[in-house]
Amino acid sequence: xxxxxxxxxxxxxxxxxxxxxxxxxxxxxxxxxxxxxxxxxxxxxxxxxxxxxxxxxxxxxxxxxxxxxxxxxxxxxxxxxxxxxxxxxxxxxxxxxxxxxxxxxxxxxxxxxxxxxxxxxxxxxxxxxxxxxxxxxxxxxxxxxxxxxxxxxxxxxxxxxxxxxxxxxxxxxxxxxxxxxxxxxxxxxxxxxxxxxxxxxxxxxxxxxxxxxxxxxxxxxxxxxxxxxxxxxxxxxxxxxxxxxxxxxxxxxxxxxxxxxxxxxxxxxxxxxxxxxxxxxxxxxxxxxxxxxxxxxxxxxxxxxxxxxxxxxxxxxxxxxxxxxxxxxxxxxxxxxxxxxxxxxxxxxxxxxxxxxxxxxxxxxxxxxxxxxxxxxxxxxxxxxxxxxxxxxxxxxxxxxxxxxxxxxxxxxxxxxxxxxxxxxxxxxxx
Ligand code: GLC
Numbered sequence: 047x048x049x050x051x052x053x054x055x056x057x058x059x060x061x062x063x064x065x066x067x068x069x070x071x072x073x074x075x076x077x078x079x080x081x082x083x084x085x086x087x088x089x090x091x092x093x094x095x096x097x098x099x100x101x102x103x104x105x106x107x108x109x110x111x112x113x114x115x116x117x118x119x120x121x122x123x124x125x126x127x128x129x130x131x132x133x134x135x136x137x138x139x140x141x142x143x144x145x146x147x148x149x150x151x152x153x154x155x156x157x158x159x160x161x162x163x164x165x166x167x168x169x170x171x172x173x174x175x176x177x178x179x180x181x182x183x184x185x186x187x188x189x190x191x192x193x194x195x196x197x198x199x200x201x202x203x204x205x206x207x208x209x210x211x212x213x214x215x216x217x218x219x220x221x222x223x224x225x226x227x228x229x230x231x232x233x234x235x236x237x238x239x240x241x242x243x244x245x246x247x248x249x250x251x252x253x254x255x256x257x258x259x260x261x262x263x264x265x266x267x268x269x270x271x272x273x274x275x276x277x278x279x280x281x282x283x284x285x286x287x288x289x290x291x292x293x294x295x296x297x298x299x300x301x302x303x304x305x306x307x308x309x310x311x312x313x314x315x316x317x318x319x320x321x322x323x324x325x326x327x328x329x330x331x332x333x334x335x336x337x338x339x340x341x342x343x344x345x346x347x348x349x350x351x352x353x354x355x356x357x358x359x360x361x362x363x364x365x366x367x368x369x370x371x372x373x374x375x376x377x378x379x380x381x382x383x384x385x386x387x388x389x390x391x392x393x394x395x396x397x398x399x400x401x402x403x404x405x406x407x408x409x410x411x412x413x414x415x416x417x418x419x420x421x422x423x424x425x426x427x428x429x430x431x432x433x434x435x436x437x438x439x440x441x442x443x444x445x446x447x448x449x450x451x452x453x454x455x456x457x458x459x460x461x462x463x464x465x466x467x468x469x470x471x472x473x474x475x476x477x
Contacts, residue, residue: 051249054242058270061255065272068262069288071181072230072273072331074368075133077322078183080292080335081123082300083167084141085109087340093301096143096191103192110145110160112340119342120167124174126336126344130352131359133367136183136232136333137171139220141301144192152215155192167342172225183230184220188213188245188267189237200238210246214253221257228258232275233266242268264290273331280321282328282372290331293321295348302337305347312347315354315446316396322355322366323394326385329370358445361418365392365450375461378404391459392417393451398442402434402451408460416441417450430462 052060086093088109096106120137127135140146146156148168157164168184175182190196193212198205221228231254239245247267254261263271273288278297283289294300296312305312313321318334325332336348359366365385373391375384381397382404391411393404410427414434421441426433432453443449453459 078134078333079127079132080333081137082337086301092299113161115342120171121174128178129356131356134181138185142189144190181229185232187234189235231263280324292333315351318355327373389455391453395449404432406462411453413454
C-alpha cells in the first residue's frame with residue numbers, strides 16, 4: 047500500500063512536474079486503437095445492451111457460456127493496429143457489464159472462470175502489443191452493472207468502502223507487475239458517484255502511480271489527470287492541455303455490431319484521414335475503436351480502411367507523427383486543409399487540382415515539396431498568394447486520394463485568414 051496520501055493540490059503539482067516527460071511518447075504517437083470486447087459482443091447490439099435492454103443480471107451472466115474468444119484474437123487486433131500505423135492500443139479489460147477479461151481473483155466474474163475455453167485475454171493483448179512495439183493501454187470502467195455494491199455505494203458508506211476495495215484490488219492485479227509496464231490507464235464512466243472524493247480517486251490514482259510511475263491517466267476518474275477525452279467528436283482542449291478524441295468506427299457502437307446491419311456508416315480510408323487531420327490541426331490524438339466479434343475476430347468493415355491508412359502513413363507519416371503545433375493556418379484554399387510544425391505548413395489536398403493557389407500567406411516559402419516522395423515543386427509568390435501552377439499527376443496520392451505538400455518557410459509562416467473581401471485584409475484599396 048502507498049505511504050501517506052497527498053492532498054489534491056500537492057498531488058496535482060507532483061504529477062504536473064513529470065507530465066511532459068511521461069507524455070512525450072504519447073504526443074508523438076498521435077494515433078491509437080481502442081478495442082471494445084466483452085460479453086456484450088455475444089448480443090452484438092451495442093456495449094450498453096445489458097442496461098438499455100434491462101437484462102436481469104442472472105440472465106446476462108449466462109452469456110458468458112456463449113463467449114468464445116479464439117486463442118490469438120488479441121494478436122489479430124494488435125497486428126491490424128500495427129498495419130494501420132497506430133502506435134498504441136487500449137483494451138477494455140472490464141466494461142460496464144463488470145466482466146473481467148483476465149483471471150481475476152478479486153472478480154470471479156471473468157473470462158477464465160465463466161467462459162468455456164476462456165483464457166487471459168489481457169495477457170495475450172499486453173504481450174502482443176510489446177512484441178509489435180505498441181504501447182499498452184488498459185481501459186477500466188468505474189461503473190459496474192454486476193457487482194452488488196456498485197449502485198449501493200451511492201448511499202451506503204459500507205458498500206462504498208467495499209466497492210473501493212474491489213476496484214483497487216483489480217487495479218493492483220492489472221498494474222501491480224503481473225502484466226509488466228502499463229503505459230495508459232483509461233478510466234470510464236464514474237457513476238453513480240459524482241466526485242473524486244466519492245471515488246477516492248486521489249488514493250486510487252496515487253496507488254496506480256506508485257505501481258506504474260510512468261503511466262498516464264485520462265480524465266474520467268473525476269480528476270483532470272493527464273489528458274482530456276472528447277468522445278465521438280474532435281474538439282481541442284484548452285491550449286497546453288493534452289487531449290485525445292475517441293471515435294467509434296461505425297458511428298453507432300463501441301461494441302460489436304454486425305456491419306451488414308450498419309450500412310454505409312463505417313469510415314473509409316479518407317474518412318479516417320479526415321479525423322487524423324483534425325486531431326493534427328490542433329495537436330491532439332485520435333483513439334479509433336474496433337468492436338471485435340463474439341470469437342474476437344476483427345470486424346471486416348474495419349480492416350481494409352485501416353490497412354490503407356497504414357500504407358498512406360508510411361509515405362506521409364511526418365505530417366502526423368511527432369511534435370505538432372496548433373495550426374494558425376485556416377481557409378487558405380477551398381479543397382485543402384492545413385497542419386503545422388514550426389516553420390512548416392502541411393497542405394492536405396482532399397481534392398486533386400492541377401493548379402493550386404493558396405491565399406493569405408504574407409511571407410514566401412523557402413521550398414514546396416510533395417511529402418510522399420520529397421520532390422520539390424516550382425511555385426510563385428506574391429504577398430497574399432502562393433501559386434503552384436502545375437501539380438505533377440504522378441505525384442497524386444493513389445491510396446486515399448489525399449496528397450500532402452510540405453511548405454517550408456524560413457521563418458514562421460504569416461497567414462491572414464481569407465475574409466469575404468480577400469483583398470481587404472491585404473490593405474489594398476479596392477477602388
Ligand atoms: C462511453 C460509453 C462506453 C464507451 C466509452 C468510450 O463512456 O458509455 O460504453 O466504452 O464511451 O469512450
